[in-house]
Amino acid sequence: MATELKNDRYLKALARKPVDCTPVWIMRQAGRYLPEYRETRARAGSFMELCRSAELACEVTLQPLERYDLDAAILFSDILTIPDAMDLGLKFVPGQGPVFERPVKTHADIKAIKRPDMISDLGYVMNAVSTIRKALNGRVPLIGFTGSPWTLATYMVEGGTTKDFAKVKGLVYSDPKAAHLLLDILADSVIDYLNAQIEAGAQSLMVFDTWGGVLAPHDYREFSLRYMQKIVDGVKRDREDGSYIPVVLFTKGGGQWAPLLADTGADGVGIDWTADAAVLRAELGDKVAMQGNLDPSVLYAPDEVIRREVKRVLDAFGPKPGHVFNLGHGIHQYVDPAKVKVLVDAVHELSRN
Ligand code: CP3
Numbered sequence: 524m525a526t527e528l529k530n531d532r533y534l535k536a537l538a539r540k541p542v543d544c545t546p547v548w549i550m551r552q553a554g555r556y557l558p559e560y561r562e563t564r565a566r567a568g569s570f571m572e573l574c575r576s577a578e579l580a581c582e583v584t585l586q587p588l589e590r591y592d593l594d595a596a597i598l599f600s601d602i603l604t605i606p607d608a609m610d611l612g613l614k615f616v617p618g619q620g621p622v623f624e625r626p627v628k629t630h631a632d633i634k635a636i637k638r639p640d641m642i643s644d645l646g647y648v649m650n651a652v653s654t655i656r657k658a659l660n661g662r663v664p665l666i667g668f669t670g671s672p673w674t675l676a677t678y679m680v681e682g683g684t685t686k687d688f689a690k691v692k693g694l695v696y697s698d699p700k701a702a703h704l705l706l707d708i709l710a711d712s713v714i715d716y717l718n719a720q721i722e723a724g725a726q727s728l729m730v731f732d733t734w735g736g737v738l739a740p741h742d743y744r745e746f747s748l749r750y751m752q753k754i755v756d757g758v759k760r761d762r763e764d765g766s767y768i769p770v771v772l773f774t775k776g777g778g779q780w781a782p783l784l785a786d787t788g789a790d791g792v793g794i795d796w797t798a799d800a801a802v803l804r805a806e807l808g809d810k811v812a813m814q815g816n817l818d819p820s821v822l823y824a825p826d827e828v829i830r831r832e833v834k835r836v837l838d839a840f841g842p843k844p845g846h847v848f849n850l851g852h853g854i855h856q857y858v859d860p861a862k863v864k865v866l867v868d869a870v871h872e873l874s875r876n
Pocket of ligand 1: 549550551552553554555564570597598599600601602603615616617618619620621668684731733775853
């Protein structure tokens with residue numbers, strides 16, 4: 524476990540310490556835009572079988588690191604492993620995305636949910652973490668992750684992807700007690716899940732609040748932020764061996780709430796491309812590190828435009844320590860893999876001190 528890190532830029536930036544150049548990783552860096560990912564996924568049979576095999580999950584986690592000079596690896600898995608372990612019957616339907624056979628509909632459904640066991644139900648995720656950590660052998664740090672309670676609740680109540688969030692917002696407004704009961708059990712499960720990932724070898728953690736941005740400000744505080752606070756408080760960031768596991772919170776579409784996320788005591792705050800990085804950096808000062816925020820669509824542009832836009836993002840965050848470069852959301856599946864090299868190399872080259 525105590526293998527020394529050969530590249531600690533990412534952890535240094537999250538600790539707001541100076542680095543030789545800005546660290547970069549890419550949300551969904553292991554995924555369908557890579558032909559070698561599509562090949563391994565076909566071999567696995569399905570996306571969930573890929574997640575359940577520690578060996579294959581490790582293989583795809585390492586694929587982008589072979590191609591690009593990335594400064595972190597992210598566990599290959601999904602945020603929906605927790606609702607799947609709650610026995611909602613998760614399926615990935617081509618063209619439709621994730622679908623739950625038994626979505627949560629009533630107060631009684633919520634009361635019946637059981638908190639998953641991290642060994643018998645989700646041990647496969649922990650096996651993937653320890654297998655990847657071993658294979659990395661200190662090359663770069665390994666990021667573990669989860670969905671936020673609110674984001675997980677949207678999938679569980681809607682039964683899949685949605686545009687209007689009618690069912691889950693219906694629950695919030697018609698039966699807020701039931702909504703809080705659901706969010707509480709999700710927060711407790713997420714805390715168990717992240718602590719188990721730390722035990723298995725995760726060196727940093729990220730909370731994806733993909734759908735927090737669809738809430739009105741007061742509802743965001745009550746139904747999303749409150750539970751992320753619970754997570755920040757419940758994750759054991761200080762390890763007995765003296766290491767520290769930083770936590771990054773990311774609410775997509777939540778730039779206006781970055782100061783609230785910083786106030787939770789998280790180590791880093793992720794922002795998407797609709798937020799003004801320069802304004803937020805000035806406002807947040809040295810309180811947290813920040814991650815982001817290039818528009819993923821820039822990767823469809825000619826190489827010189829990618830370099831120009833990378834420079835624009837680096838300039839917006841400024842020279843102060845504490846920036847991790849990333850896209851503002853996951854990389855699209857139709858991006859040309861060659862463009863990612865242009866991006867990663869430009870980040871390092873244009874930020875080198
Ligand atoms: O970043 C990485 O490389 C690590 C792996 C990762 C995946 N999903 C793999 C994946 C991570 C961090 C996630 C998180 C995730 N999953 C989020 C939060 C991040 C975000 O994008 O906002 C969400 C909302 C999900 C739920 C989910 N899983 C969706 C909506 C989909 C896409 C379904 C579709 O068909 O478009 C998935 C499946 C999924 N998760 C894929 C990958 C690589 C594609 C599956 C495939 O191979 O077909």
